[in-house]
Amino acid sequence: MLEKGIGQSVKRKEDFRFITGRGNYTDDISLPHQLYAYFLRSPIAHAKLNSVNIEEALKCDGVKAIYFGKDTQAFLPCGWETPTRNGTPPMAEPPWPLFAQDKIRFVGEIIAVVIADTVNHAKDASELIQYDYEELEAVVSPEKSLEISSELIWDNIPNNQCFDWEIGDKEMTDKAFNSAAFTASIELLNNRLVPNAMEPRSYIGSYDKGKDEYTLYTTTQLPHIIRMLVCGVLGLEEQKVRVISPDVGGGFGSKAFHYAEESIVTWASQKLNKPIKWTAERSEAFISDRHGRDHITNAEVAIDDSGNFMAMRVNTVAALGGYLSGSGPAIPTFFYGPLIPGPYKTPTFYCNVRGVFTNTVPVDAYRGAGRPEATYVTERLVEAAAEVTGINSIELRKRNFIQPDQFPYNSPGTLTYDSGDYEATLDSALKSINYDDFNKRKAESKSNGKLRGLGISCYIEACGVAPSKLTLEAGGRGGYYESSTVRINPTGSVTVFTGSHSHGQGHETVFAQIVHEKLGVAFESIDVVHGDTGRVPFGVGTVGSRSLAVGGPALMRSIDKIIEKGKKIAAHLLDSSVEEIVFKDGEFSVSESNKFVAFADVVGAAYVPGNYPIETLEPGLEETSFYDPPNLTYPAGAHICEIEIDPETGQIDIKNYCVSDDFGIVMNPMIVEGQVHGGVAQGIGQALFENCIYEENTAQLINGSFMDYTMPRADNVPHMIVETEVTPCAHGLGVKGCGEAGAIAAPPAVIHAILDALKEKGVTEFDMPATPNKVWNAINNKS
16 A cells, blocks of 8 residues: 555645645736726615716726626526426526626626726726616515515516426325325525635636737636636637636635626726736625525425335425526525435435525525535434434434445435445444433533533435536536546656646645556656646536546546556567556566566656657557546435533533544545535534525625624534545445535534424424524523
């Protein structure tokens, strides 16, 4: 086993530049003769926009240009068309203009952009832009949006309904409920979240007039997709546009979409023949970055007299915001509904989702993207089922788990789970948290005047977003494969060009570990290049925990091609047949002989082909591969949270948090544990602190800064015990995605712990976030 090979906790090679301040982020880049953009955004959520007057603003110092709706009719595309329920209209897909045209639909929508020699000059000028509008009543609540009396956000879309989608067997589900021994129902709110990546969005558009070429520097997760979309929006040819996404300080899904600002700075750079730079301020990000979650759900579970789940029935209203974001329609449908059955052998289910427009920031993927919402519904149903049947929730879960010998398992959610051992992960987590002694700890807390509770969450997610066939059938408008080029340089070092993109996950380390393991090249001699469409082959990028699950096999295929070509070169050098050549430990050898040639010598022959089969084999040693998997991957696991509540203040203290995940084969345990820690921190944030609050009727964002929007801090995130069980994925490298699991499993685990602690106070329901004020009111029976 190589010290820095597969399965080892190798320190991340990219971290040196990050922790020493040598990272190169978009805002660190400045180009010669650069100008600055500032966007005038609507302070009104819903209004008819009658006119925009820029005359006085144009007279300000340093102003080079001001653009607004009359200057371009370009629109942002939606990348997903959700199929609708029989008998209902097709998905409504209204246009999203780069600049507001006749109507404003959320606070933060772009009205105009000011280009100036400094940011402050641009800001000053923006204050002199005059615009006339007629304010309309705004709609915030997804349920209220559907009411006949509600103001229409789009004049031609009745009841503000974008789509009515369903999955499952409604007739069979209804029959199961009619014959059930027990039923349980719940009403849930999945609170809206603001992503808040550490690095705000930042873009620089640059135009080379001599070559008629564009370069866009952007904080994106999907460089090639952004290039394709920018070209579509602006009518450009892809070979004329280069997108560079350097170091990116976190994305969590919110940087996976094409934003208007990207196209605008690119377009404006050509009009002015100067680079145009824009970086979001934090308060600006609150009203312009895509938000996450925001569901209202009614759900039921049917159980037989032996405690077996018979069916689940779910009705959800999902807010989409004022416009459709790139994958906005997919998140509450394709990434949500199929996961409702969870890790349980529920025979049938039915899920109906209505997507609605609201006068809020558009909603799209945020860490987990549909899977946290599904797991929250399913696990809350399990606890409700335990309550009505009187069966301990641990026993109830085990009784209903899909068993290891049932894989591959065809879920009623139309997915095929390929592997898993759900009871093993639950048992591991129970052991880690010392479950058998919990009652002792609870009694100790009571003696100190505190309430203690324990909550369990078992999840399964579908990630490694792909395959293309599946996503296209579900409404996607693009392929979901991945690419990789492996170049063996003449000196023997290796450069990997991957279509995946890193924004904190550790790609440069793990991909280097794979190359090191397979080729025997020194770990330090392997570079991984990503984020530059001018250097790497066309790839999709990083969303949905897909980098290693989809990008990894693409890399492995290129490595295999390198080895196969190396065998042909070695066969020539060793005067042997290709069939006899074996590659192991960095050497090509003839089987059952002592004849061998080092990998470095084969590389030398490839680039200096004096002794080389030039008639049958091209010089050089570089290979490119694309990989489109046959299935998604299905990580699963159990999270257990133990909390203590001070009934005098409602303050919650997480005392213990234990995790047992099945991520298939683990390439770097340290990186995986770090991903779990980050995901759990964000899940705790949703459960206890974060909540995007809009004022009813005006749709003004009340908590649009870190002064009011509470983020989890270091002292809110406990020490975690993270364990892993391994059932390899049936395809690819045997890995399953790990980046989103913590955010998926943590919210129900935390809320279940709170409900367990508050049970003696008669509290049976609780919506996120569980702030101290809400907990105190619940304890004291105050609304």
